[in-house]
Structures are given as C-alpha cells and as structure tokens.
Amino acid sequence: MQFGLKVALAVVACVMGQAAVAERASDGQVNLIFWQAPSIMNPYLTGGIKDIESASLVLEPLARYDETGTMIPWLVAEIPTVENGGVAEDFKSITWRLRDNLTWSDGTPVTASDVAFTWSYCTADGGGCAHVDKFSGIADIETPNDRTVVIRFDEAKPFPYDAFVGASSPILQADQFADCLGDRAPTCTEANFYPIGTGPFVVDDFRTGDAVRMSANPYYRDPAKPAFASLMIKGGGTAENAARAVLETADYDYAWNLQLPPEVLDGMQAAGRGEVVAAFGTLVERVVLNLTDPSSALGDERSTLAHPHPFLTDISVRQALSMAIDRAILVEIGYGEAGRVTCNILPAPEIYASDANEACKMQDVEGAKALLDSAGWTDSDGDGVRDKDGVALRLLFQTSTNAVRQTFQAAIKSWWSELGVETELRNVDGNVFFGSDPNSPDTYQKFYADVQMYAQMFDGTDPEAYMASWTCERIPTPDNQWQGTNMPRYCNEAFDELVSEMRETGGLEVRAELARAMNDMLIQDYVILPLVHRGRVSAHVNSLGGVVLNAWDSELWNAADWYRIETD
Template identity: 60%
Template sequence: MKLRTLLMGAVATSAVATVAVADGHAGERGRDGQLNIIYWQAPSTLNPFLSGGTKENEAASLVLESLARFNENGEMVPWLAESIPTVENGGVAEDLTSITWTLKEGVVWSDGSAFTADDLIFTHEYCTHPESGCASVSYFDGITSVEAEGERGVKITFDAPKPFPYTAFVGAEAPILQKAQFQECLGARAPECTDANFGPIGTGPFVVSEFRPNDVITYVANENYREEGKPAFASITFKGGGDAVAAARSVLETGEFDYAWNLQLAPDVLDRMEAAGKGTVVAAYGTSVERLHLNQTNPDPALGPDMRSVFMNGENAHPFLTDPKVGQALSMAIDRQLIVDVGYGAGGQPTCNVLPAPELYASTANDGCLVQDIEGANALLDEAGWVDSNGNGIRDKDGVELSVLYQTSTNAVRQDTQALIKDWWRQIGVETELRNVDASVFFGGDPGSPDTFQKFYADIEMYTNNFAGVDPEAYMANWLCSDIPTPATQWQGSNIQRFCTPEYDELVEKMSVTANLEERGELAKQMNDMIMQSYSIIPLVHRGNPSAHANSLGGVKMSDWDSELWNIADWYRIKN
C-alpha cells in the first residue's frame, strides 16, 4: 500500500507559518465544478459545540473557521487572524495573562455582514454558558473576559498566567459563531435552534445549501470568501453513512467519490482496492488513540435514568471496574501488536498511553503493556480475590461476577478487535457480551438517545479520540471531575469514563500556570500516568488516520492536528 505518511510535527508557539497556494493556477472561483466527499459516519449537526464527534467538527470546518489552524506538520498558521500573537511581537502579555489577536482585514460572513470582535465575545459567552453543555468548554478554561480592542483587536484575559494561550478560537473544535445567527440560542436553548445548528453562517470557503441529518450535506462555494479564485470547487456533496468498506471502494475502485475519510480497514483490503489505480491511500499521524474506557459508574439499567452511569461523587461506583487490579488484568491479557497486525497495518502501532505524542509529552512509564501476559493477569486476579467459585468459568467475588458489556461503533476493524479481546478475557475468567451501535448514533449528540458514547450505558466502550493542535493542556483537562457528562449537562462532557480524583485536578491546574516547556512535558506525563495506572482507560493502538483521495484531486494536505479538511479551499481538480 502506497501510504504517504505525514509524520508528526512539533510546533513552537512563536512560529508563524504561512499557507501556500496549493495549485498555483489562477482561475475563477468554482471552476472545477463538483467535489464528492464521503464520511461513513454521518454528521448529526453542523454545530461542533453541540457534539464531541469528529465527524461534526470536520463537516462544520468547511463553513466555520477559527483565528488559527494547525497544518499538516502540526504548525500553527494564522487563519482569521493576521498573525500568531507571541510575547516577542507583543501579542501575548509578558506576564502571560492575556493574548491579543488582530482580525484579518476584510473578512465577512457568507451573508455579507462584517466579521467583528463581537462574534468572538459572543462565542465565548455561548460556550461557557452554565446550561449549554458545550462540548468544547475546556478550550475556554481560565478566561475572565473577551473584549474588543481598537478596530480589529480582540483581547482575551485569563485568571492566571496562561503559558499556552492558543486554545480558545484555535483549531476546528473551537471555531467562531456568528452572533447575529446564534444570539437567541444561549444555554438550554442551544439544541433547539435547529436552523442555525443545521445551517450555520460562516466565513469559510463553503456555504451550507442543504443539510439532512445523518445523511447528506450539500455545500456551495462562498461567494464572499476572502481569497480570490477560491475555492476551486463550485459545490460539494458530503455523503454520510454506510461503512468504511463502501466508502473506500467509492474512491479507490469505482471513482464515485473524490475523498473518503477514516478508512479503518484491514491493510490487505486497502491494498487490493488501491491496486485499481483510481485513488491513493494517505495517512496522518498525530495523537489518535484507539482505547477502551472502563465505566467508573454503575450502568445497571435497574438504577433508572437518574442514576444509571451517573457520577455521584463515589456513591454510584461500578461494582468492580474501579478496582485497578481488575483493569490491569484486562490490559495485561491484550495482545496489542496482534490487533495492529490484523486491523491497522502501517496505519497503527501499539501504545500504552492515552497521550502518545508529541515526543515531549510521551511517557515511557507504562510500556509493560506492550507484552501480553495472560498468566500474569490470572495471577493478579487470584491475588485480588477474584476466583471462579462455582466452576462456571467466570471469576467472582462477594457475589459479583466479572461480566461486562463491551460496546463500540459498527465497524469491521472494531468488531474484529472486540472478538479478539473477548477471547483473551475469556482466558482470564471474564465474561464479555459484545455490542455495536451505528456510528452516526454512537457518536451523535442526541441527549435523548440511550446509545451515545457520552451516555455510556455499558461497562466498557471503545473508540478513538485525539486533540487538535500540539499542546495537550486542554486535552488533558478532559478528565477533570467537572467535565463528566451528566443529565444536567445534557450528557455533554469529555470525561467519558467518569474518572475523578482531586490529585488529577491539581495537576491540570498546575499545568495551566506553568510556562517552562520541559516542566509542562513532565506534568502531562504525570497526568497520563495517573489515568493509565487507574486503568479507567486502556490504550490499544496509536492510530495513523488513513483516508483516500482520487488521483485526480490535488492540493490535499492531510492533517491529524486539525480537521482533515482544514485546507479544502486549496483543493483542485488535476487536469489531464
């Protein structure tokens, strides 16, 4: 397989990179006609603040933009801002308590209205509203005010020195909303604003023409886009749903689509498809980790909706997954290299960390998980008092059996992984029931659905997550006690497994006021290790996200640090 791997790139916060014109050909906007994209996980909304799902962030990134983005090398590049503020250029205060951005001149919303500081001020208010359940609220942590400064300045002030102030309004997960469109959608009303959530007005290269949730999105070129001659495509059909096999085939074999995302397929399958000669498989490595989340709360249906999988300060703990020795045994039983060989090939490598990169932040303290140890796992459970007292093949203790419901999204590679893990856990006396849920539902943001990964109505669930950009401060803040999904937050929040300890919260706070890069690296490793050694998360594979594009599609610079579609304004059709 001709994987064109785009390796991880470190970024200096003072670096200012520029975005090159991809095709070098002058021409009229829309000159290359139709572009067809397929994401087999269909977006359920185009408001990324109302869903933690990657598919929503990606689909929205064609329309909604940020002050800065991260390119294919992980370098921060100015987007709606003129440049990247730093201490050296005066944009970041010497005491690190504020950052001032200068908006790019002449930017307008797709409806022709002016893009101003008021839109940023409003977006901050929208996401931090206590009743909003904003999925990206951690990107706004520590902000005391967002204020207009001069004609095009926006000053963000923090409650303490902010060593890495590039979180709010940076990357695909923290874009800017138009105040005029969303001002009546604050707090609990946010999910009710269907027209705005399904058709946001943006500054990006495309405008939503039609959105059918969990199905198809149609975009047209933004006639008010700030760069002349861009985008090259007049319209986009963004098809959602189906499965990864069909998506890959539609680009690599039939040529029906130009770009297919997240092709988590067996390596030999992609090899055969690519041999047809119509498309190319590409992969970008960043921070994506396929992992198991072990529910720290009790998901028993008998508890009812007010208590099932609801964190209650330790009063509703899981019957056995809060025992680190059980989690450790589950981890020891897994052969991560075999999972890579069977399901990922060159697009994956075994990992023992939830934070695998950049190198500065990657711990080596947990590398023992790289070697499968069934015998050791059995001995550990024996030592902890988990024995098969009735000879039914399932370990038990105090009347509780080691029996788990293990769920994930519907995906061939994930179902293969589930089958492997079920067998390994059987060998250590753990009974496993497997369940898979349609990806559009599992990763959707519907607070009324019982099947979302945020609700976590299971013992263990598996999926991949990562973070945009290269600094992990906001990402590691996902496991604050305050970020646990609950009914009060409409099940939004990033602390999916309901991990909570004051010691971890203190490390997050300490990192938020630490400027020295080496010290930040050590703090991130400590946080990673605390989560790993709690065994509330069991990492499996450091994923290089594979996608595919038609050989006739130029300008693609795949990034795993931002939306894959971050530079879609530069895509073009290669002429024969």
C-alpha cells in the same frame, strides 16, 4: 502495507496538471464520503470527529495548525507572541487582531464581538459545550474595536492559544446564535445545522445521518477560492464501501477515516483510480472503562457518579483486563504500518510521550489471572465466570459498527474469556454512537455499557486542554446535556491539581513533565486502556488536487485549495 503512507509530519501535496486555482467555483462539484455521517454542524455540541471536520468547511478559528503541527494565522493577520506584543509579558492576556474586511457568508462583517460572544456561548451554564476546556482560565474578553480581541486570564497562562485555535474552537456569528445560550443551545436546530461561517463553503441542505450539501461561499476572503462550486458529504455505509467508492470505482472524490485492514486498502489501491494518504498525529484507539453503574434499573441515574460500578471500581479488575490484551496483534490485524502499539493516551509529540507504561506492550494473561486470584475474584460456582461477594465479572462491551472494531472486539473478548470474564459484544451505528442527540441512549457520552472502544485526538501539539478532558467537572451528566469529555467518569483531585498547575506553568519541558504525569495517572489507574496509536488514513481520487492530509487539525483544513486535475 504498500500504499505509500505519508507518515512524516510534513506532507507534501502532489500537484499534477494544474498549478493553481484560476477562478472560484470553476471545477463543478467535489463529493466526499463519510461512512460515519455528520449529525450536527456545530462543533461545540459534539465530541465526534466526523462532526468537527464537517463543520470546519464552514466555521473557522482565529488560528489553526498546518500539516507539520505549526500554528498559523487564519482569521487573524499574525499569531500573537510576547515578542510582537500580542501576548503580555506576565501571560495574563493575549490580543488577537482580525484580518481586514472579513465577512460572514451572509455578507455581514465579522467583528471582535463575534469572538467574545463565542466565549459566552460555550461557557454559558447548562449549554453542555463539548469543548469548554478550550476556554479555561478566561476571566474576560474585551473588544476595544471591531478588529481587536483582548482575552484576559484570571492567572498567568503561559500557553494562551487554546481558545479560538483549531477546528474544535471556531468563531460563531453572534447574531445567529444570540438566542441559543445555555440550555437552549441544543434546541437551535437551524443554527446548529446551517451555521453562518467564514469558511469556503455554505450549507445548503443538511440531513442528519445522511448527507450535507454545500456551495461555494460567495463572500469567501480569497476571490479565487474555492475552486469547487459545490460540495457534498455523503454519510452512512461502511469504511470498506467508502474506500471502494474512491479507490476502485471513483464514484466519490474523497473517503474519510478508512479504518480498514492494510491488505484491504492495498488491494483497492491496486485498481489505480486513487491514492491512500496517511499521517500520524495524536489519534489513539482506546478501551474506556466505566467507573459508574450503567444498569438500566437505575433510570436517569445510570452511568452517573450516584452509583459506582459494581466491579470496575476494583483496580485489580481493570489492570487484569489491560494485561490480557495483545496490542501487537491488534496493530497487525487492524492497521499494519498505519498503526503503532501504544501504552499512552498522549503518544505525541515525542516530548509528551511517557516511557513509564511500557509493560502494556507485552500480553500477560497468566499474570492477569494471578492478579484476579489475589484480589479474591474466583469462579466459585464453576460456571467459567469469576465472581466475588455475589458479583460476577460479566460486562457489556460496546463500540461503533466497523469491521476493524468488530475484529478487535472479538479478539479482546477471547482474551478476557481466558481470565474468566464474560463479555457481551454490542456495536452501534457510528452515526448514532458518535452523535450529539442528548436524548439518544446509544451515544458514547451516555456510556450505557461497562466498556467501550473508540479513538480520540486533539488539535495542535499542546495537550493542555486535552488533558483537562478528564477532570471531575468534565464528567458527562444530564445537567450538561451529556456533553462532557470525561467518559470513564474519573474523578481524582490529584489529577485535577495537575491540570490546574499546567495551566499556570511555562517552559516546554516542565509542561511536558506535567502532561506525562497526567497521562501516567490515567494509565496506571487503568481507567483508559490505550491500544493503537493510529495514523489517520483517508483516500482521494487521482483527479483531486491540492489535498494535504493534516493530523493536527481538521483533515479538511485546506479544502479551499482543492481543485480538479484535468486528465486525458
């Protein structure tokens, strides 16, 4: 792959022709293309990266992570620590102090009460908050004055930086969302599509699954930013069309998430109109196995714990499916230098990466066949499909519509066929698959299939909240608006105990040991089959300056710093 990947943690922006932004809204419009269109602008009601990143242009956290993975202050003056008195020595509280004169995009002041309200919003019963793990362990939030937020934990919390840090945990305006608590949250269309924020842009027009139009926030805290008067995110189409619209025709300025084979991107970049940028963080393409029965005959109880899966509850079947996959081939055909074989769902930072699962790097079809034989799964009727006790190994494998994912599906289907497993392939438009509509039967949260494939990542470098995604209480159900994060419906008390222990444990190495243990439990129970540690790949035209790709937070984290480069 020859397109100059920026795979180091630190990514240096190439500044050409313009040293600094001179005046707010002086550079016209910037056009972004997301082949997976945003479906909502409230990150608390979605697990989709496309929605979280779109919303990050409007809604902001107290602190976030820069391109090196370093936590930096955002809406606060400094990061609280034990040394500066912001974190209690017993780790039972953290105090954040808002910047002076912070203003919402409607001109009203941002106060500590907005921060406290956001906690109440996400933790309200029945609200289906997709990122409630960020608020685990919080007993209370006090607001002694308009600029001070004191978060008190029910136990010592050595890593107190989950809540309100990173793109998936921003601050909501209390006035706007006051009537949106609990089961009313999904019904607040105006607030969810047009949130009032502190970011560089304001939503002017939102058309779910199509386009979002924004304008410069007149109350943004830096009077010289953003340089662009307006911003548009156009959704839909394919990753290939998005890449072409930037790299070959320059009809758009920025193309997000270019999940394309390396030779395709190489050819497009050769046109000389734009640049492909990439960086490795924590993004992992994975296959998830459904431990519950997705049969439509079960009605509202399909894909719930009330009905275990007829054969994926057998670990021998799950392990065999993993053993049959040639991950090195997937990297080669799908990502090239922008991908690495991984056997972990927690591949980075390095201290958290386990070395206990390396066997997955070598395909072993014959070993998988022997495993199924020993578990009693044989082809009793000679139809080419293994069966046992009247249950045949036939599964539905779904993912989003994308050229790389369909290539992966076809390869995996072929390998599973060698085992005697029959696989039906299904792909769903990414706008729907990663959508937030609790009534849609086609979302990856509903998981009305046996197996599904997608990629996931987490904010920053500490995986505490991310690993908590697979606790029993995070299983998507009708009661939580299908917004849980535990897609395989995995419920293991021993895993939950490790999550609880990590919340109360200090010391980087000890925390890393716990995180590795949780990773190993998920991998060795074969409920998630990691495939590729993906670099985040996007592209921008040569005339767009200030872009710094960030694999640890929102990709659009510094859009306030973007500007138009004057070219001859």
